[in-house]
Amino acid sequence: MTPAIEVDSIRKSYASAVVLDGVSLTVPSGVYALLGPNGAGKTTFVNVLTTLLRPDGGTARICGVPLSQRRTVRRLISVTGQFAAVDELLTVTENLVVVARLLGLDAARARSRAAELVEAFDLGAVAHTLVRTLSGGTARRVDLAMSLVQRPAVLFLDEPTTGLDPASRRRLWADIRELATAGTTVLLTTQYLEEAEALADRIGVLAGGRIVAEGTAAELTAVVGGEEVVLTEADGTEVRTLTTDGTVAGLAAALDRLEPDTAALHVQLRRPTLEDAFTALTQHRTTSTEKEVAA
Ligand SMILES: Nc1ncnc2c1ncn2[C@@H]1O[C@H](COP(=O)(O)OP(=O)(O)O)[C@@H](O)[C@H]1O
Ligand SMILES: [Mg+2]
Numbered sequence: 001m002t003p004a005i006e007v008d009s010i011r012k013s014y015a016s017a018v019v020l021d022g023v024s025l026t027v028p029s030g031v032y033a034l035l036g037p038n039g040a041g042k043t044t045f046v047n048v049l050t051t052l053l054r055p056d057g058g059t060a061r062i063c064g065v066p067l068s069q070r071r072t073v074r075r076l077i078s079v080t081g082q083f084a085a086v087d088e089l090l091t092v093t094e095n096l097v098v099v100a101r102l103l104g105l106d107a108a109r110a111r112s113r114a115a116e117l118v119e120a121f122d123l124g125a126v127a128h129t130l131v132r133t134l135s136g137g138t139a140r141r142v143d144l145a146m147s148l149v150q151r152p153a154v155l156f157l158d159e160p161t162t163g164l165d166p167a168s169r170r171r172l173w174a175d176i177r178e179l180a181t182a183g184t185t186v187l188l189t190t191q192y193l194e195e196a197e198a199l200a201d202r203i204g205v206l207a208g209g210r211i212v213a214e215g216t217a218a219e220l221t222a223v224v225g226g227e228e229v230v231l232t233e234a235d236g237t238e239v240r241t242l243t244t245d246g247t248v249a250g251l252a253a254a255l256d257r258l259e260p261d262t263a264a265l266h267v268q269l270r271r272p273t274l275e276d277a278f279t280a281l282t283q284h285r286t287t288s289t290e291k292e293v294a295a
Contacts, residue, residue: 002064003028004154004185005049010058012044019044021209022058031176031186033200035193040206042189046158049187050079063153078152080143080160088132092123092142095131099149117145121175137168144175148184155179157188161195173198205281213281220281221246229254231265239265 005027012020019041025032036042047053049060051070065072090098093114100110118127121141126134131142140160147155160176161169176199180186190196196203197217204214213220229242229251240262244250251269 001028003061004063005032005060005187007049007060008058010045010048010060011056012041012048012053013056018209020048020055023206023209023211024058025204025211025214027185027187027202029183029185030201031180031188031199033196033203034187034189034206035191035196035203036189036206037191041209042206043158045206046079046156046187046189050074050077050156076153077156078147078150078154079156080140080147080158089130091128091130092134093118093127095142095146096149099146103150105149113149117148121145135168137164137171140164140168140172141175144172148179152184154185154187157186159189159191162191169195207281227251228270230268230270231258231262232268234266 003026005025007023007025010020010023011018023041023045034042034045044053048055049062049067051067051073055067060067062073062076065076067073096114096117097110100113101107105113118124121144123138123142123145126138131139134142144157144160157176161172164172173195176186176188180199186199188195188199201216202214203217203220204211205220206212227244227246229244230238231240231242232238242254242257244254255267
């Protein structure tokens with residue numbers, strides 16, 4: 001089957017700053033998370049793949065269609081935020097109807113599609129509320145609903161949950177998972193390891209303009225290292241740190257190796273943070289580059 005997204009060596013610079021330095025990835029289907037810190041080039045990458053920005057080099061195909069065939073690509077994709085200009089002074093339903101009309105549905109079909117989406121995204125209680133007055137989390141769900149008026153083969157979500165409270169974030173995660181289950185391929189960008197882990201079948205880490213690591217959440221965690229067991233005094237002062245592989249057996253073995261005089265210490269489990277992941281992955285990249293140079 002043709003992969004939903006195929007990206008080969010995409011490069012993009014602004015003035016002298018290289019932002020994308022040969023990014024390649026393939027997403028057969030499902031959810032792919034592009035994980036990277038602020039300024040990594042995530043939005044630039046999404047803008048290239050959604051035909052809003054021309055790359056300096058490289059190629060990409062959406063469902064087999066090259067980016068150069070912009071009109072066809074645009075019919076296959078959707079991206080959240082693209083309808084932001086429509087919203088504020090209209091109600092949720094009005095917004096959905098306007099988008100549907102813009103996409104060429106007649107008035108009756110536009111109304112029924114709007115009603116379907118209100119139902120699917122559980123927006124009934126706010127269907128006739130002005131978008132301007134909605135909470136951040138609900139507004140983001142409306143935005144997502146708007147990007148699905150015409151069911152896209154591939155949906156791009158650029159930091160869909162940034163700025164949301166934890167409950168709204170979880171709600172949006174559930175919506176995204178449902179979409180993927182229904183067959184839409186999703187490429188989302190995020191700064192949060194937790195989000196990538198919760199949603200994505202595969203995660204690519206973008207740093208220094210390249211994908212420095214790629215895999216399932218478990219595969220990436222294996223690169224970063226497992227959970228750490230931290231032994232502290234009652235006041236929180238760290239005494240020892242033990243690295244484990246994250247399994248129950250690994251934890252038991254680590255504790256078994258402790259001397260009896262540690263019995264009064266307190267135990268904390270610490271998972272690698274995104275920052276730890278980046279440090280590890282970036283160092284890993286430097287090391288392998290050095291090896292290549294040395295070889
Ligand atoms: N239009 C632009 N002109 C010049 N520099 C830009 C432009 N857009 C983004 N950048 C720079 O490119 C880098 C990557 O930006 P961006 O793709 O927005 O990253 P992210 O979305 O991961 O935060 C940043 O250093 C940013 O300042
Ligand atoms: Mg961005």
